[in-house]
Amino acid sequence: MPFSLDHVVFFGRTWDESMGMYALQAPDLGPLRILDCPGGPDGLVSEGLARGLDITAVDPQYDNSPDELERRGRREIHETVEAWIADPETGDNLERMRGYERLKIEALESFIDAFRSHPDRYVTGQLPSLPFEDDSFDLVLSGHLLFAYAARKHGGLMEKEAFDLEFHLASIRELLRVGREVRLFPTYAFFGPHRRHEFIEPVLEVVREEGHDADFLPSRWIQDEYTDFNDTLRIRKGTA
Numbered sequence: 001m002p003f004s005l006d007h008v009v010f011f012g013r014t015w016d017e018s019m020g021m022y023a024l025q026a027p028d029l030g031p032l033r034i035l036d037c038p039g040g041p042d043g044l045v046s047e048g049l050a051r052g053l054d055i056t057a058v059d060p061q062y063d064n065s066p067d068e069l070e071r072r073g074r075r076e077i078h079e080t081v082e083a084w085i086a087d088p089e090t091g092d093n094l095e096r097m098r099g100y101e102r103l104k105i106e107a108l109e110s111f112i113d114a115f116r117s118h119p120d121r122y123v124t125g126q127l128p129s130l131p132f133e134d135d136s137f138d139l140v141l142s143g144h145l146l147f148a149y150a151a152r153k154h155g156g157l158m159e160k161e162a163f164d165l166e167f168h169l170a171s172i173r174e175l176l177r178v179g180r181e182v183r184l185f186p187t188y189a190f191f192g193p194h195r196r197h198e199f200i201e202p203v204l205e206v207v208r209e210e211g212h213d214a215d216f217l218p219s220r221w222i223q224d225e226y227t228d229f230n231d232t233l234r235i236r237k238g239t240a
């Protein structure tokens with residue numbers, strides 16, 4: 001059976017992977033108030049704090065204990081990578097998959113350390129309604145939830161439709177309420193012919209109609225062989 005998921009996995013990228021995904025350079029981040037939504041077990045807050053940045057993450061799983069999150073993270077990384085390896089469409093390069101898995105474990109371990117030592121930087125909350133005031137952040141980074149967890153038929157990873165277009169629009173409006181600029185990754189479809197995710201076009205239409213600027217920036221991080229449409233969607237809040 002081709003690879004798909006039945007829930008959102010607690011699975012996160014390292015700092016370097018994230019900088020590449022979002023087409024960011026660390027020196028540009030200095031003075032910014034940054035939100036990672038959803039943070040999952042990624043390495044952004046841990047490495048960001050080590051670099052002196054003002055960075056916070058939000059995720060519905062953060063009301064769990066560090067031990068529980070570590071157990072869940074290790075289990076989900078293992079199960080997801082094994083499912084990929086078992087899938088003839090994606091599992092052909094074992095060495096690459098194991099390297100990918102190692103980076104996810106590295107991100108998880110660095111997340112767990114920071115989650116224990118800086119609990120105030122990890123806020124429990126979920127889209128499409130976040131527990132922050134308007135304009136609390138200069139930059140909001142949103143990876144591997146929107147678009148990625150749409151149903152397979154739209155280009156996402158989920159077997160069933162848990163996050164439809166309405167959810168995407170409500171969530172992006174919410175990210176723009178709390179932040180001045182939002183960057184979203186990925187923007188490609190995971191299955192079928194290489195193309196943009198089906199929700200990108202309607203999202204672009206709505207955000208532009210609502211007065212925001214939207215464009216694509218080439219991502220430097222490549223997952224599997226998704227080199228086409230490998231861009232981050234940047235939306236800058238309009239002032240109207």
Ligand SMILES: C[S@@+](CC[C@H](N)C(=O)[O-])C[C@H]1O[C@@H](n2cnc3c(N)ncnc32)[C@H](O)[C@@H]1O
Nearest residue numbers: 008010011012013038039040042126127143144
């Ligand atoms: C695959 S992780 C992404 C982590 C990180 N942004 C990255 O790109 O590596 C997806 C996260 O989305 C979280 N999640 C699930 N439903 C959510 C919602 N409605 N709002 C915000 N986060 C959600 C999950 O708990 C999970 O940690």
